[in-house]
Amino acid sequence: MQTDLDAYLEHLRSARQLSAHSLDGYRRDLHKLLGYCAQQHIASWNELHGRHLRQLIAELHRKGRSSRSLARLLSSVRGFYRYLNQEGHCQHDPATGLSAPKGERRLPRLLDTDRAMQLLDGGVEDDFIAHRDQAMLELFYSSGLRLSELVGLNLDQLDLAAGLVRVLGKGNKVRELPVGRKAREALQTWLPLRALANPADGAVFIGQQGRRLGARAVQLRVRQAGVRELGQHLHPHMLRHSFASHLLESSQDLRSVQELLGHADIGTTQIYTHLDFQHLAKVYDQAHPRAKRKQDTDT
Structure with a gap:
């Protein structure tokens, strides 16, 4: 059995030309399988059947292996x-x-409406960086852009008169998004300052040397704004999540939110219905007379 396994790993290395990292993953998974076979006195690969694999998966699951890890193990076996x-x-x-x-689906972290307003309504210093960062934050929250979409944004994709931005999303799919009043005002303040920095190209968001801001620079500026205004960790996708959740909470229109986010599968968008339900459940627990916890005990 070990000989067959070694031959397969060599096949992956030479014929399939897998990376060392991928090869190590296959090796670890299949050695777990080989160890299980030894425990069960299975002497050949022909003797391993579905009931054995179900037992192995159940055992690893009880020991805390993640769903993703177990799915990878099954993929290695196939x-x-x-x-x-x-x-x-x-x-x-x-x-x-x-x-x-x-596995349990992890819900995305986001800002509630009050925290989002606290972030965006703070005072903005009258300088190049502060106005640029304010325009970025407003656009993230106003239109639900991905980080890559904001970084790649060019001037010809903005139509502030019409209140629209055209972005190139995943799969090279173009979508038009509304730009809210506050975001338009922030951009109208920022763009004249941008023009004074001798831009190297048509990038909307640039540094003081005129070059397009990279993803890491934007992440850093968003993180600093979160610490400064909210005293918490903040990243661009949290603003996208907040945009989606707040819009769905107000409109209850899942299809429209799917279109705005550029999700190919509505199942991806449905995560925000769980967030909305969590909010409703919290309100229920706090407000419903049969849900409230007693503040003092009867004697």
């Missing part, structure tokens, strides 16, 4: 058995029909 079948060593795949246990 790849290995494809190879064994092609080489004539086996005629089955024990991973057929198996899937990893679903």
Whole structure:
């Protein structure tokens, strides 16, 4: 069994030309499988069946292995058995029909409406960097841009008169987004200052040397604004999450929010319905007379 495993790993290295990192992942997963076979006295790969894999997955799940890690293990097993079948060593795949246990979906962190207003309504110093950063924050929250979309934004994609911005999203898909009044005002203040910095190209957001701001620079400025105005960690995607959640909370129009975010699958957008429900549940717990906890006990 070890010989077959070594031959497969060599096949991945030489024929498939996998990176050392990917190869290590396959090796770790398949060595776990080999160790399990030794424990169960399974003497050949032909003897390993679906019931054995289900037992192994259940055991690893109880020990705290993540759903993603278990899914990768199953993927490694499928790849290995494809190879064994092609080489004539086996005629089955024990991973057929198996899937990893679903992990708990982590909800994105966001700002509530009051915190978002606190961030954006703070005083803005009258200088190049402060007005630029304010325009970036307003545009993130106003239009739900991804970091890459804001960094790649050019002047010809902005139509402030119409209140629109055209962005190039994932999969090179173009979408037009509304730009709110506060964001338009911030951009109208920023753009004349930008013009004085001798821009190197048509980038909307530039540094003092005239060059386009990179993603790390934008992340740094957003993080600093979060510490300064809110006393907390803040990143660009948190503003995108806040945009989506607040819009859905007000409109209840999931399809429109999907379009604005540029999600190909509405299932991705549905995460915000869970956030909205959490908010409603919190209000219920605080307000409903049969949900409130007693403040003092009866005697």
